[in-house]
Amino acid sequence: MTENTIINEDNIARVRDLLVSLENGDEAGAKEVIDELASVRETNLYQEVGKLTRELHDAIGAFGMDDRITDIAENDIPDARQRLNYVITKTDDAANRTLTAVEESIPLCEQMEQRSKELMDGWQKFTNREMTVDDFRDMSKGMDDYFTSQSDSFTQVKAHLNNILMAQDFQDLTGQIIKRVINLVAEVEGNLVNLIKIAGLPEHVEPHKKSTVELEGPIVPGVDSGDTVSGQDEVDDLLSSLGF
C-alpha cells in the first residue's frame, strides 16, 4: 500500500511549495498546489473503489453459479412443481383405478361364493338321497348356469386383476420424477451453502421455534419429527397408559 500513503517525497515537495507560495502571498500558486494535492487523493479513492469492484466481481464469478441459479429459479423450480403435481395425479389415478377394479371384483366373488354354497347344499341332498327327481332337474340346470356364469365371472375378475397390475406402472414413472426433484433440491442446497459462505453469515443462528399445534403428517424414516409413536401398538400403549 506504499503507493497509497500520503507521506512521500512528492507530497513533501508539494507542501513545501505550498508554504513558499503562502509566505510570498502567491494566491494562484498556492491554489494550484492545493488542487494538485486533492487530485492525488481522489485518484487513490477511485483506485480503491475500482479494486473493490473487481474483487466483488471475482467473488461472484468464483461463486460460478450465477447463470445456473437464475436458471434454477426461472425454470427448474416451476418445472419441479409441475413434476410433483404430476406425481400426485399419477398416484391418485392409480389408486382410483385399483379401487374401481376391486370394487367391481368383490360383488362377482360374492356372487360366485353364494352360488357355490347353494349348489353344495343341493349336492349334499343328492348324496344323502334326499332329492326328488324334480329337484334334481332344477339342480342340474342350476349347475349348468353356474358353470357358464362362473366362467364369465372369472374372465371379468381376471381382467380386473390385470387392470390392478397395470395401474402399478405409476411407481416407475413417479420414482424417476421424484429422483430428479431430489437432485434439484440437493443442488439448490449446495448453492445456498456457498452463498452463506460468501455472505459470511453468523454460523450460529437461533433455531426457528415450531408452534406446538403444527401438524407433522406421515412419519418418514430417517426424518426427526419429535416425540412420536412408531405404530399402532405404541398408540394403543400410550392410550392405555392414559386410562383408555
Next chain:
Amino acid sequence: MDKNIKILVVDDFSTMRRIIKNLLRDLGFTNTEEADDGLTALPMLQSGSFELLVTDWNMPGMQGIDLLKAVRADEKLASLPVLMVTAEQKKEQIVEAAQAGVNGYIVKPFTAQTLEEKLKKIFERLES
C-alpha cells in the same frame, strides 16, 4: 354389534374414503356416507342420524380434532362415538385427541384387522 348403523367417513382424500368404506363394507357395515372435511361433516352429523364418525385429522377447512371438539360440544351429538384415522403420530396429538374425547385412534397406514379391532372395542364399551 349392529351392522346397520349409519357411519360417516370424513377424509379429504377420496381414495382414503373409498378404502375405509370398502373395509367397512367387508366387515358388514354397508350404511356409510362421506364428507371431505369437518365443515361439510358437521351439518351432516347434525341433521342425520349417524351412530359412528370415522375421521381424519389433517384436512383443509375444519380439521378432525376441531370436528371432534365440535361434536363433543354439541348437546345432541356429544355421545357419538368417534374413531380417528390419521397419519399424525405425535404423542402430544394423541394425548390431545384423547383429552378431547376420542373413542379410538388409528394411525395410517393401517390394516383391516386394526380397523375391525378398534370398532369392536368401541362397541363393546358402548354396550357395557
